[in-house]
Amino acid sequence: MTAVSVRDIGKRFGPTTALQGVSFDFHPGEIFALVGANGAGKSTLIKIICGYYPDYDGEILVDGRPVRFSSPHEAYRNGIATVHQLIDQGVVPNMTIAENLALAELLVGEGAPFFYRPQRIARRAAEIAARMGIEHLDLDMQVADLGQSDRQLIAIARALATDPKLLILDEPTSSLSEREAERLFTRLDRLRREGVAILYVSHRLHEIERIADRVGVIRDGRYGGLLQAPFKVAEIVTAMVGDLDRSEDRVAVVPDPSGPPKLALRDLVVTPGAPPLNLEARAGEIVGVTGLIGAGKSELAQCLFGLRAPVSGQILVDGRPVASANAAQAIAHGIFMVPEDRAANAVVPEFTIRHNITLPFLRDFAAFFSWSGLIRHDAEKRAANRMIGAMGVKCDGEGAMIGSLSGGNQQKVVVARWLVKPSQVLLLDEPYQGIDIRSRHDINAYLRAHCRDRAVIVFAADLDEILEVADRVVVLNHGAVAGQQLVGAIDRRQLVHWASQAPETKFEGRVAG
Amino acid sequence: MSRKVEMSNFFIRYGFLIVMAASFLGLGLAQPSFWNGHNQFSILLGVTVYAILALGLTFTLVIDGLDLSVGSTAAMTVMAASYCMVVAEMSGTATVLTCLALGALIGLVNGILIVRLRIPDLLATLGTMFLIQGLQLIPSGGRSIGTGMILPNGEEAAGSFSDGFLFLGQGRLFDLVPTPVIFMLILAVIVYVILEHTRWGRVFYAIGGNAEAARLVGAEVDRYRIVAYVLSGLIASVGGIILAARVGRGDVSSGGGLLLDAVGAALIGFAVLGAKRPNAFGTIVGAIFVGMLLNGLTMLNLPYFWQDFIKGVVLVAALAFTFGLARRR
Numbered sequence: 001m002t003a004v005s006v007r008d009i010g011k012r013f014g015p016t017t018a019l020q021g022v023s024f025d026f027h028p029g030e031i032f033a034l035v036g037a038n039g040a041g042k043s044t045l046i047k048i049i050c051g052y053y054p055d056y057d058g059e060i061l062v063d064g065r066p067v068r069f070s071s072p073h074e075a076y077r078n079g080i081a082t083v084h085q086l087i088d089q090g091v092v093p094n095m096t097i098a099e100n101l102a103l104a105e106l107l108v109g110e111g112a113p114f115f116y117r118p119q120r121i122a123r124r125a126a127e128i129a130a131r132m133g134i135e136h137l138d139l140d141m142q143v144a145d146l147g148q149s150d151r152q153l154i155a156i157a158r159a160l161a162t163d164p165k166l167l168i169l170d171e172p173t174s175s176l177s178e179r180e181a182e183r184l185f186t187r188l189d190r191l192r193r194e195g196v197a198i199l200y201v202s203h204r205l206h207e208i209e210r211i212a213d214r215v216g217v218i219r220d221g222r223y224g225g226l227l228q229a230p231f232k233v234a235e236i237v238t239a240m241v242g243d244l245d246r247s248e249d250r251v252a253v254v255p256d257p258s259g260p261p262k263l264a265l266r267d268l269v270v271t272p273g274a275p276p277l278n279l280e281a282r283a284g285e286i287v288g289v290t291g292l293i294g295a296g297k298s299e300l301a302q303c304l305f306g307l308r309a310p311v312s313g314q315i316l317v318d319g320r321p322v323a324s325a326n327a328a329q330a331i332a333h334g335i336f337m338v339p340e341d342r343a344a345n346a347v348v349p350e351f352t353i354r355h356n357i358t359l360p361f362l363r364d365f366a367a368f369f370s371w372s373g374l375i376r377h378d379a380e381k382r383a384a385n386r387m388i389g390a391m392g393v394k395c396d397g398e399g400a401m402i403g404s405l406s407g408g409n410q411q412k413v414v415v416a417r418w419l420v421k422p423s424q425v426l427l428l429d430e431p432y433q434g435i436d437i438r439s440r441h442d443i444n445a446y447l448r449a450h451c452r453d454r455a456v457i458v459f460a461a462d463l464d465e466i467l468e469v470a471d472r473v474v475v476l477n478h479g480a481v482a483g484q485q486l487v488g489a490i491d492r493r494q495l496v497h498w499a500s501q502a503p504e505t506k507f508e509g510r511v512a513g
Numbered sequence: 514m515s516r517k518v519e520m521s522n523f524f525i526r527y528g529f530l531i532v533m534a535a536s537f538l539g540l541g542l543a544q545p546s547f548w549n550g551h552n553q554f555s556i557l558l559g560v561t562v563y564a565i566l567a568l569g570l571t572f573t574l575v576i577d578g579l580d581l582s583v584g585s586t587a588a589m590t591v592m593a594a595s596y597c598m599v600v601a602e603m604s605g606t607a608t609v610l611t612c613l614a615l616g617a618l619i620g621l622v623n624g625i626l627i628v629r630l631r632i633p634d635l636l637a638t639l640g641t642m643f644l645i646q647g648l649q650l651i652p653s654g655g656r657s658i659g660t661g662m663i664l665p666n667g668e669e670a671a672g673s674f675s676d677g678f679l680f681l682g683q684g685r686l687f688d689l690v691p692t693p694v695i696f697m698l699i700l701a702v703i704v705y706v707i708l709e710h711t712r713w714g715r716v717f718y719a720i721g722g723n724a725e726a727a728r729l730v731g732a733e734v735d736r737y738r739i740v741a742y743v744l745s746g747l748i749a750s751v752g753g754i755i756l757a758a759r760v761g762r763g764d765v766s767s768g769g770g771l772l773l774d775a776v777g778a779a780l781i782g783f784a785v786l787g788a789k790r791p792n793a794f795g796t797i798v799g800a801i802f803v804g805m806l807l808n809g810l811t812m813l814n815l816p817y818f819w820q821d822f823i824k825g826v827v828l829v830a831a832l833a834f835t836f837g838l839a840r841r842r
Binding site for chain 1: 729730
């Protein structure tokens with residue numbers, strides 16, 4: 001008996017296939033966790049199930065009956081209730097708890113009364129609250145006065161009020177503390193006993209280990225396996241990264257050990273309470289830093305780029321300690337960074353390709369004197385064309401708007417921006433997000449060919465992406481280096497073990513192989 | 514590219530200028546004295562003050578903000594200039610420098626309110642707009658300032674507008690081109706060069722497009738945003754100085770309508786050459802277009818009370834053109 005099933009789901013965005021042949025069953029009274037690396041297709045599948053993408057292949061069955069949703073509202077009416085990642089999109093902060101709980105039926109639902117009737121709302125809200133086990137909250141309180149976990153419970157309670165066939169929780173703990181998350185889990189246990197089918201999406205594998213009955217894995221847009229409880233985090237990671245016995249035939253470039261390293265971190269503490277981190281990167285090598293979500297990759301990258309002050313410790317560039325209070329200072333020290341999430345952090349949408357490429361170093365194209373501020377457009381054009389050719393950006397020339405490019409080509413442009421000038425250290429934070437394999441190869445080929453005079457550090461959660469480009473793989477776990485290996489001697493089991501060790505374990509940094 | 518797409522691209526790029534040229538021809542055919550050289554300069558003279566304000570405003574639009582206080586800044590500058598000359602008996606140069614400093618100071622206050630206190634731009638500049646409107650009345654006790662006015666202490670004001678200062682607003686080059694028009698054109702070229710051909714302009718646009726991306730390429734975003742408001746205030750005071758020099762007195766109600774005309778010109782500028790973004794050339798063309806249309810229609814005996822309506826129609830049509838039609842590309 002299944003509540004909701006998905007059969008052979010496929011989805012294409014233009015030429016890219018995001019999902020292909022994915023099938024899962026969701027049973028009543030079961031917490032089904034969906035996992036996959038960034039870009040594996042998790043959120044695409046969720047969006048299909050909750051009606052955001054009406055155009056897909058395959059079918060969805062509710063109670064064994066095939067359905068096709070043309071809108072989120074239709075999915076909702078067919079019993080698919082979704083609580084999205086951003087809690088504050090799920091509640092109205094300046095209304096009371098009661099109003100929030102009864103919002104759907106009394107204010108916008110069918111048969112909603114024309115007039116606002118407080119007694120009726122209070123009665124309905126009390127029912128819903130009792131079901132969720134939050135009747136201890138004062139229902140007349142403003143939601144704005146509540147903490148994140150209570151808001152989350154209210155959003156879930158409201159979703160449950162319609163007796164959904166399937167409750168989808170998308171990263172429900174992403175803004176909760178550990179204690180708040182624990183409270184949520186007790187409620188979810190209770191809902192499971194009541195026979196609700198729950199589809200639980202999370203990056204936090206330790207939570208999944210704790211709460212899920214079954215785990216479905218999506219890998220590269222395809223079905224990647226199904227695990228039954230009890231499972232270990234390492235097993236989940238293994239399923240996510242795929243074949244552990246695959247070997248890399250590349251040989252690591254061993255950099256010249258003489259002289260100071262381009263980048264050295266001495267007892268660097270990035271987040272309060274984290275153990276000190278030590279790491280070196282030399283010119284000519286590409287270091288891949290990986291780890292699960294929350295291991296501290298992005299935080300480390302941001303710290304090196306001056307966006308976050310270190311708690312303690314030192315950053316040395318070419319043997320000299322540097323401290324950067326902002327991006328401008330980091331750039332002056334020769335540390336460049338391609339940030340994660342290019343749409344939010346890198347692309348200037350109204351700009352041409354040329355203007356996007358030259359943005360960080362406009363001073364280098366100054367006419368007459370460096371302080372004149374005037375830009376030599378011909379020199380700028382030449383630089384842009386040089387980078388477009390070198391990176392293989394597919395476009396109608398440097399004057400085309402960046403928005404006309406595919407995601408992969410946009411990414412090449414924002415990477416190219418940092419290659420116009422030599423640097424000491426080039427950081428790339430999740431540079432392969434949402435780009436095709438071809439673009440990934442183009443970017444990697446360029447990085448490899450041009451790393452002689454700079455240390456390149458790639459931060460990515462996906463092990464395959466890291467193994468494709470790196471000479472040395474460094475695994476972070478809870479803010480510290482859990483271990484590192486050279487690419488010619490990769491033992492994926494060991495890497496997965498380092499990445500998924502429980503936080504209590506004391507790490508010993510070591511180089512294997 | 515299909516013929517249809519080519520046509521629509523051509524129309525998006527040159528549509529506004531074609532409409533403008535057609536209006537120029539049509540108004541002249543209907544009323545030949547419209548084409549008269551003196552009339553052409555009087556059109557330009559008529560738009561100068563708000564065109565200058567619009568140029569300053571363009572900086573704030575470029576960084577994705579808006580400065581609603583430009584009109585009252587200009588009005589306050591009129592009062593300040595009159596006060597400096599008539600009551601304080603300062604020299605023309607000192608008056609101009611004082612006014613420019615005041616304008617820049619107002620811009621700085623706006624910038625700090627918006628960037629440091631994080632007040633939304635519309636609210637912050639709406640607040641300073643009211644503040645300045647009130648402030649300008651205080652030194653003169655709520656009265657207009659003119660030569661020979663009676664001061665609150667009963668004495669007659671001894672100072673007067675110097676000829677040099679009045680030349681800024683009333684002079685003509687070669688007995689033909691009004692000085693304000695020259696100032697407007699010089700300022701337009703300066704703003705154009707800054708925005709399109711300097712790295713500072715590029716960073717302004719980058720901040721407007723994606724402030725986070727600008728920050729992550731090392732731009733000091735906060736400083737640039739403050740500078741945009743300072744430039745806006747400074748340029749607004751230039752407009753105010755010219756207005757004061759033109760009318761030769763400090764009228765308490767001189768700033769009315771300037772703000773909306775300036776905002777309108779800058780927004781109409783989005784449609785010029787299919788720019789879809791604030792730009793100096795478009796701003797000036799937008800200001801001149803509105804001035805030309807009103808001048809021509811007035812010559813054709815359009816009643817004065819139609820003017821605001823015509824401005825509104827032009828503005829809404831230009832915005833619909835920019836954001837509606839151009840999006841279909």
